[in-house]
Structure formats: C-alpha cells, structure tokens
Amino acid sequence: MKIDAAYYTGNGSFELRQVEDVPPGPGEVQVETAYCGICGTDLHVYLGHMEARIGDNRVIGHEMSGRVSAIGEGVEGFAVGEPVVVRPLAHCGACPACKAGHIHVCHNLKFLGLDTDGAFQNRWTVPAHVLHKLPAGMALDHAALVEPLAVAVHDVRRARVAVGEDVLVIGGGPIGMLVALVARHAGARVTVSEVNENRLKLAEDMGFATANPKREDVAARVMAETGNKGADVVFEVSGTQPGVDLMTAVTATRGRICMVAIHAQKPQIDMFRFFWREIELIGARTYEITDFDAAIAMLSDGIGVETLITEIRPLAELPQAFKALTENPNSMKTLIRVSEEAA
Known part of the structure; x- marks a missing residue:
C-alpha cells in the first residue's frame, strides 16, 4: 500500500511522493495524520536556515492530530481508530538532565519531525510512549494546536x-x-x-x-x-x-x-x-508530559484556540501554504489537512 508524503528537498521546495506504507515495529504505533500545523520552526526549514540539520530529503511537521491506524508488537492501551496527538520529543535517558527527570531538556534532545521524519504524510509511525489520547468527539483540527498550546502551558507554569x-x-x-x-x-x-x-x-x-x-x-x-x-x-x-x-x-x-x-x-x-x-x-523550553495533558484538558474546556486558525489547506497545497505564510504577515496558524479519511 502507498501513502502520500511531502518531502522537503532543499531550497524552499517540497515534493509530494507516494511511498510504501511501513507497518509499526515493536513498541511503535502508526497514526493516520488528520491535520498538521505549520509552525515557526517549519518556516525556518522552508527558508533554508536548517538544512545542515535536516538535509534535503525529510518529511517535516509535528503539530498534529490523528487516529491510531496500526499497533506494533508489545504495545498496550491503544486501539485502532482512537484520536491521538504526538508529543514530538525523543530523549536519551542517560544525560544529567534526563537522570534528574527533566527529559524535555535532554542534552541530546531530538525532535520528531525535524531530526526524524514527521507528520506531513498520511501515516506517521512513532514510539508509543509519545502518544496522548484525545477525548472522544474533540475536533481534530482544533486538536492540531495541542502541541503549541502545551508550549504555552509550560511557559505559564514555569512563570x-x-x-x-x-x-x-x-x-x-x-x-x-x-x-x-x-x-x-x-x-x-x-x-x-x-x-x-x-x-x-x-x-x-x-x-x-x-x-x-x-x-x-x-x-x-x-x-x-x-x-x-x-x-x-x-x-x-x-x-x-x-x-x-x-x-x-x-x-x-x-x-x-x-x-x-x-x-x-x-x-x-x-x-x-x-x-x-x-x-x-x-x-522555558518545549514542554513536559503534564503540560500536554493540561493542554488537552484546556482545549476540551473550550479555551478558544480555534480563533487562531487562519486557513486549512490539503497536503497537495503544502508548498503554496508555506509560500503564503512568508508573504502574509497577518496569518496566524495554517493547518494542513493531511488525510481526508482521518479528518
């Protein structure tokens, strides 16, 4: 089975490809991406500021929402079809920060969707431990703002x-x-x-x-x-x-x-x-597990993040979406509808 994936190919260019759908391995979950937001870091990639880090053959994107589509061996507690978001951080577990319990500021921190392929593809496979379940009935376009909302939750909590x-x-x-x-x-x-x-x-x-x-x-x-x-x-x-x-x-x-x-x-x-x-x-940097949980709860309570969504475009229009963001300083949050089925 083939899936659609948008690859950043350098020089402000994206290429939409059909690639093989690889099933999740042990400890992994595959998520069908519903929506993925374009964030400031993604714009830095588009503008060529991060090519030494990500190269010219990478699927980016991390502000996402979706539904579980496949479950790898040894993973418990998830069911196919459940709505989820991804906390896109990978820590080493061995550095002083990790040993002190501060995994979100790991000395060797990796970002899923930057240092690994990300969510601008129909299906995204991630470690099961970075998934957070969403309440049934939560709008998945709104849920794509859980990740940046968790940043704000962490900032306010730290302050x-x-x-x-x-x-x-x-x-x-x-x-x-x-x-x-x-x-x-x-x-x-x-x-x-x-x-x-x-x-x-x-x-x-x-x-x-x-x-x-x-x-x-x-x-x-x-x-x-x-x-x-x-x-x-x-x-x-x-x-x-x-x-x-x-x-x-x-x-x-x-x-x-x-x-x-x-x-x-x-x-x-x-x-x-x-x-x-x-x-x-x-x-204040990134977020902790509790910040993600608090962000989901606030979204469920109707904190009003949907007001920030400027527009929603299909995955095929990802290049145009990035171009529009660089040309329109009035835009706030652009979402990409990655998979029609999940959305």
Whole structure:
C-alpha cells in the first residue's frame, strides 16, 4: 500500500511522493495524520536556515492530530481508530538532565519531525510512549494546536502566573496569543504588545487589552495602569531587541520574566534592572508530559484556540501554504489537512 508524503528537498521546495506504507515495529504505533500545523520552526526549514540539520530529503511537521491506524508488537492501551496527538520529543535517558527527570531538556534532545521524519504524510509511525489520547468527539483540527498550546502551558507554569496578577505578553504571534490565553485561564489580567495591526485586532476580538509600541510608550502605559507597579510577569515572545528592552523596563519589583522566543542574535539585556528590582529571569523550553495533558484538558474546556486558525489547506497545497505564510504577515496558524479519511 502507498501513502502520500511531502518531502522537503532543499531550497524552499517540497515534493509530494507516494511511498510504501511501513507497518509499526515493536513498541511503535502508526497514526493516520488528520491535520498538521505549520509552525515557526517549519518556516525556518522552508527558508533554508536548517538544512545542515535536516538535509534535503525529510518529511517535516509535528503539530498534529490523528487516529491510531496500526499497533506494533508489545504495545498496550491503544486501539485502532482512537484520536491521538504526538508529543514530538525523543530523549536519551542517560544525560544529567534526563537522570534528574527533566527529559524535555535532554542534552541530546531530538525532535520528531525535524531530526526524524514527521507528520506531513498520511501515516506517521512513532514510539508509543509519545502518544496522548484525545477525548472522544474533540475536533481534530482544533486538536492540531495541542502541541503549541502545551508550549504555552509550560511557559505559564514555569512563570508561576497566579490569579489577579498583571501579565504582559510581548509579541502577538501564534505562541504569544496561546500564552495570553493560558495566562488568562490562570486568572491573570493580560495585555498583549504587538506591532502588527491585524494581530492587535485579533487580540482585541479575543478580549485582551492591547498596546502597539510603534504608537505609544508601552512601559509608561503599563506603569500607569498598575499604579506604577509594573507587570508581575512578562513573557518575551517577540524575539526582538525592542522586546527585550521593554521586558526589563516594565517588570515589577520581584517580578518574573519568562524568555519564550528564540533570538537570532544574542540580545543586549539591561542587567541593572535585575539588580535594582530583584527581577527573576526564567527560561522555558518545549514542554513536559503534564503540560500536554493540561493542554488537552484546556482545549476540551473550550479555551478558544480555534480563533487562531487562519486557513486549512490539503497536503497537495503544502508548498503554496508555506509560500503564503512568508508573504502574509497577518496569518496566524495554517493547518494542513493531511488525510481526508482521518479528518
């Protein structure tokens, strides 16, 4: 039996191929991919920034949802047809981080869908232990956002956001908006700082206070609105130097800053502010098992991630979807409908 798979072939190109459907081996489960989102890392691949890592013959994609299609020897607890998502991390189990129980920041961490073939194919075979079951009836297009939502859950949990706190999210892209949703779910008052007017409008429509640093002094406004206290928690999700400048200027005494974005260049950081205000800087990378479970529960409760879905395209239009994302800064989350049968 043949399946459709979209291979990245280098130089911003994808090739749709029909390949053999390989059954799962011992300890593995094969998933029929329903939907897979295009994330920022996938865009870096498309733009040629990661070819030394992934080469020119790789199926990428990891923000997915689907249904179990085959079960390998020795795997228990799953049934064919069950809806699932994949937590796309592979840890070594032997490094100091793994031995301390922090497998999500393994020193030798591999990403399924980058370091191995991923979900832009009809059927994806993965280790059984990375699967998470979904509630029956959950919309699989919405469920494709479990993985990025788990990133936001981890960020908010690491930052210890509490009820009644003032939170500033710097950067209103997909991850920034998911962080805003989770922080609000935790009981915080959330403001989103963003320069793109369309994204600001979306944030406002979702019920968030917004600020545009191109039009106003965001730090002065936050100080005024918090009685000169500042933001209890700031999430830097912009990946820009102005975002870093704002995060230190606006954080309250003994406040927390959570670094979410990956910066292309080492940013300059005002360390004096950390001393004078006893600010805490927190790193947050990927997610843990509990974050995935919490993300599924929040999605089931209707946290509202579907608002971020800009469009859904079939697998055959994957090249056009990537091209459109690079040309349209207003787009939020594009999903690829990988298998009509699973969807």
